[in-house]
Amino acid sequence: MKPINVGLLGIGTVGGGTFNVLKRNEEEITRRAGRPIRITTVADKNLEHARKVTGGAVKVTDDAFAVVADPEIDIVVELIGGYGVARELVLKAIENGKHVVTANKALLAVHGNEIFAAAQKKGVMVAFEAAVAGGIPIIKALREGLTANRIQWLAGIINGTTNFILSEMRDKGLPFADVLKEAQALGYAESDPTFDIEGVDAAHKATIMSAIAFGIPMQFDKAHVEGITKLESADITYAEQLGYRIKLLGIARRRDNGVELRVHPTLIPAKRLIANVEGAMNAVLVQGDAVGATLYYGKGAGAEPTASAVIADLVDITRLHTADPEHRVPHLAFQPDQVQDIAVLPIDEVITSYYLRMRVEDKPGVLADITRILADSDISIDAMIQKEPGEGEAQTDIIMLTHQTVEKNANAAIARIEALPVVCGKVTRLRLENLQ
Amino acid sequence: MKPINVGLLGIGTVGGGTFNVLKRNEEEITRRAGRPIRITTVADKNLEHARKVTGGAVKVTDDAFAVVADPEIDIVVELIGGYGVARELVLKAIENGKHVVTANKALLAVHGNEIFAAAQKKGVMVAFEAAVAGGIPIIKALREGLTANRIQWLAGIINGTTNFILSEMRDKGLPFADVLKEAQALGYAESDPTFDIEGVDAAHKATIMSAIAFGIPMQFDKAHVEGITKLESADITYAEQLGYRIKLLGIARRRDNGVELRVHPTLIPAKRLIANVEGAMNAVLVQGDAVGATLYYGKGAGAEPTASAVIADLVDITRLHTADPEHRVPHLAFQPDQVQDIAVLPIDEVITSYYLRMRVEDKPGVLADITRILADSDISIDAMIQKEPGEGEAQTDIIMLTHQTVEKNANAAIARIEALPVVCGKVTRLRLENLQ
Known part of the structure; x- marks a missing residue:
């Protein structure tokens, strides 16, 4: 079968890993994908480095825009990073009807909605397994x-x-x-x-x-x-x-x-x-x-673990590229017209448990004052450590774990605790999740 | 879009879970799959039970062969289990051009080669995520x-x-x-x-x-x-x-x-x-x-975790069923003509490390005899425990961990150790893997 031609934009750590793994496991990957997947062009500002990594086997250029316009290229792999030229190149590649594989989490998190809308319109795939947690699928x-x-x-x-x-x-x-x-x-x-x-x-x-x-x-x-x-x-x-x-x-x-x-x-x-x-x-x-x-x-990073994800996307696209676009896996898991505009809650509205550490005067009634404030705010205490004061010290640490509450409620209680004369300085507050 | 019609064979634990999850998450699943996936017919020997679980919402029959022949059914889900009638039903469904989802590991491990060859010939999918490790994909x-x-x-x-x-x-x-x-x-x-x-x-x-x-x-x-x-x-x-x-x-x-x-x-x-x-x-x-x-x-088992895998397969097939068969994910990951006939090694040829426990007389020279045999067989010792004999006992336990060796070599050395007059009874031998 006709090989799939890949244009690689950026041959740094992950790009080099992708080139090497594709070459080393060529036979294994072809047995899975049903046809050879080959990098035919590499674009990188550092031509000398690109030539060294590829060993003269493929075309090397410093003009990435020429690669995304090249009619011979089926899939563009964007490994440049950042929001600037990477965004332009990905949008151009989509406009030219090319499928895109990217490891660029910053680009997708910030400009993903624009990119996936463009891809949807042109009926091309944008795959991004490598953007999250490296080689873990x-x-x-x-x-x-x-x-x-x-x-x-x-x-x-x-x-x-x-x-x-x-x-x-x-x-x-x-x-x-x-x-x-x-x-x-x-x-x-x-x-x-x-x-x-x-x-x-x-x-x-x-x-x-x-x-x-x-x-x-x-x-x-x-x-x-x-x-x-x-x-x-x-x-x-x-x-x-x-x-x-x-x-x-x-x-x-x-x-x-x-x-x-x-x-x-x-x-x-x-x-x-x-x-x-x-x-x-x-x-x-x-x-x-x-x-x-x-x-x-x-492994969430590194040349070959990330390359593993990039290449898995290349195989997916190779397997799926003849399918009609409506029957491919949707970019964002849900059908494009089924994405729901659910709001992200402000951090004040988040519900979580807390770890609180506070420095207090070693005096009677301190603990009663603090626990009273928490009880008034409906915050239950799950565990506590009270340290004995060090030799000659008049202050000590109290550490508390709380049950779940809304963050603004926790913050208000903490402000009241900090205002107590027996509490020294700020309360250290960390969030706690039971993950159950 | 036209719904996908599913025929469910067997509504026991996993079948019931599949029915319930498909119903409960209907909206969410349709948003992902792009069209409704609905169980239209359930076949089970226990008609009363089947009617109870499905609440009269779908056709119920005790004739599974009628379901795999029903022209209205797009996908057959086989949850009967075993090698007997399940094999016949799956092969019949394939012959009738239906895609198949099964959780039947016994059937696939024993008759998988026959089943996938038949599916390949007919250009239908046989999906089996639920056959291994329940809901884990x-x-x-x-x-x-x-x-x-x-x-x-x-x-x-x-x-x-x-x-x-x-x-x-x-x-x-x-x-x-x-x-x-x-x-x-x-x-x-x-x-x-x-x-x-x-x-x-x-x-x-x-x-x-x-x-x-x-x-x-x-x-x-x-x-x-x-x-x-x-x-x-x-x-x-x-x-x-x-x-x-x-x-x-x-x-x-x-x-x-x-x-x-x-x-x-x-x-x-x-x-x-x-x-x-x-x-x-x-x-x-x-x-x-x-x-x-x-x-x-x-979770590797249970009604809903296994149903999660069954339904993921249903969504996959729904997404992919219009793709031409050569461009779908191959049944066994590799293209059918690329499966290699690599032999499974007999257990004697396996390479692994060992845990050995032996009961020995508490006499001088015992350890020297045992370690000599292992050294002669080129088996290195990685760790050892020698217990002190209990009060009034003349025997004690020696526990050893070895480095890797071929199993037949380990077995030969163990036979020589067991033949030592100071070693009582059999050596307990467990395999050890470092997983690195």
């Missing part, structure tokens, strides 16, 4: 594997850099700043790690998953995004004593009045499987009404 | 999600009954027979539990996964099948002391000279995520050359 699981279910919520460790940092902070008892430096030295964190450590990357991925889980548009601008930069080692230790681990979770949850979409450090019970996902690994837990909880685990 | 992951990879091995906890029994034996220190009775009382084990506890059910599922992972025919008759009935509590305890858990694993591994396909109790390091899959849960670990290790976890 989580997009496929949500879009095709769990179609029987009303998905209730999902929670994912979807950023390897922050998970590595949190694992190291816990294992070695080191502060965030030290571990970040170590992660940078090891190549687990970029020299500018902002997108990772501030939770933006995880929020891009959570946004994409929320869309295909619930059949809603991409609403990245409504996501609540909180990173791990302010997390203190003391809280990791206290959480551990209470039977919890702290993970940066991307959470999407269906509520009666909307959808929660949030990324923040979260206490989760240490005995849950997902609490034991360590280092740079990723995992996504999905709760469906029929299937119950399912978990998907693997 | 592992067939989809192997067949579509990991197509970039040369899959190197997979190992699964794919029988909930035995995993529940093993978890209870470990937690409560009870012997197999007692826990089996408890499992039967709780409904986790059938009144005749042979297929589960002897490993046959797991071997059916491992056979199916081996076919789609490696592109080989179903070869259930070549699988090595060992259950958990002979497992002693003492070995669970010793394994724990050495940092291992014992799980009934279904393993398929690619070797240079063939494929390993085996089910047996296996020691695995306790720190692996899969070692912490407890109770009736299922999990499958898949190692691909590009993606590395990925894990899939969830």
Whole structure:
């Protein structure tokens, strides 16, 4: 059968991995896809590097716009990243009737609605397995594997850099700043790690998953995004004593009045499987009404794990490209006219449990004052640690875990606690999810 | 759009679950599939029960052969089980040009080659996500999600009954027979539990996964099948002391000279995520050359988890049924003319590590004799426990973990150890996999 011709835009880490895996497993992939899938053109600004990686076997150009216009190309793989030229190239490729594979979560989370509408209009596929959790086929699981279910919520460790940092902070008892430096030295964190450590990357991925889980548009601008930069080692230790681990979770949850979409450090019970996902690994837990909880685990980044997802998309498109567009798997899991405009709830309306740590004067009645405020706000206490004051100290730490409440209610109670004269400084507040 | 009409054969636990989930999530499923999927006819021997479950909303008959011949039916869902009439019905449905969804692992593992050849000839789909690991979309992951990879091995906890029994034996220190009775009382084990506890059910599922992972025919008759009935509590305890858990694993591994396909109790390091899959849960670990290790976890049985998989197949077929057959996902992941006749290796040729427990006289030189035999056979020792003899006892236990070796080599060495006059009775031998 006629081969499928692929134009590769960007041959950095993932592009190089895609080129190599396609070559190494050519026979295996062809046996599955039914026809050869070959990269015929590579566009990269660094021509010398592109020639070196491809070994002169394919056409190399620095003009990506020529590739998306090339009538010989069936599928364009966009691995440039960012929102700028990548958006233009993807829209041009679609306009020219080409199928697109992309690993660009930022682009899809921010401009996905525009891109999928354009693709729908032209009857082409835009596949993006590589955009979330690297080689783990989580997009496929949500879009095709769990179609029987009303998905209730999902929670994912979807950023390897922050998970590595949190694992190291816990294992070695080191502060965030030290571990970040170590992660940078090891190549687990970029020299500018902002997108990772501030939770933006995880929020891009959570946004994409929320869309295909619930059949809603991409609403990245409504996501609540909180990173791990302010997390203190003391809280990791206290959480551990209470039977919890702290993970940066991307959470999407269906509520009666909307959808929660949030990324923040979260206490989760240490005995849950997902609490034991360590280092740079990723995992996504999905709760469906029929299937119950399912978990998907693997490497969330790196050249070949991400290439695995890019190539799976290439095989899917190769298998499906002759099908009439109405009978393909819809881009966002739901038929395009069936996407519902459900609002993302403001963070104030989110329902969750809390971990509270406060510094208090070691005086009689302090605990009574605090628990009275919580009781007045209808917030139940689930567990508590009160430390003995250190030698010669007049202050001590109280740590509390609460039951679920609406966030604005928790914030109001915390403000009242902070106003107590016996409470010193701010209350440290982390969210807690039981994931059951 | 015109609805898809489904004929349901058998409305027991899974059939009832399928009926209920399709009804409850009708709107959600239609939004995904693009058209309504409705069960129009149910065939069951127990007409009264069938009428009760369906509430008079659909046609009920005790003649399943009439359903597979009904020109109004687009897809037949076979949930009868067994190799007998189920095989005839599935083949008849295919002959009549109907797509088939089945949860019948026994049928596919034993008669799959015949069934898929017939389906290929008629250009119809036979989908079987529900046949392995219930609601976990592992067939989809192997067949579509990991197509970039040369899959190197997979190992699964794919029988909930035995995993529940093993978890209870470990937690409560009870012997197999007692826990089996408890499992039967709780409904986790059938009144005749042979297929589960002897490993046959797991071997059916491992056979199916081996076919789609490696592109080989179903070869259930070549699988090595060992259950958990002979497992002693003492070995669970010793394994724990050495940092291992014992799980009934279904393993398929690619070797240079063939494929390993085996089910047996296996020691695995306790720190692996899969070692912490407890109770009736299922999990499958898949190692691909590009993606590395990925894990899939969830409920492996039950009405609604299995229904989740059945309905996912219905949606897939609904989405794909107008595609030309050559461009659908191949039944066994690889194109039918690309299935390779790779032999399953006899168990003697399998390469694995071992846990050995032996009862020995408490005399000088015993350990030297045993370790000499292992060294002569080129078997390295990885860890060892030698117990002090109990008060007034002249014998004691030695437990050893070995490095990898070919099974026939291990067996020969064990026979020589058993022949030593200082060794009492048989050596207990369990296989051990590091899963890395």
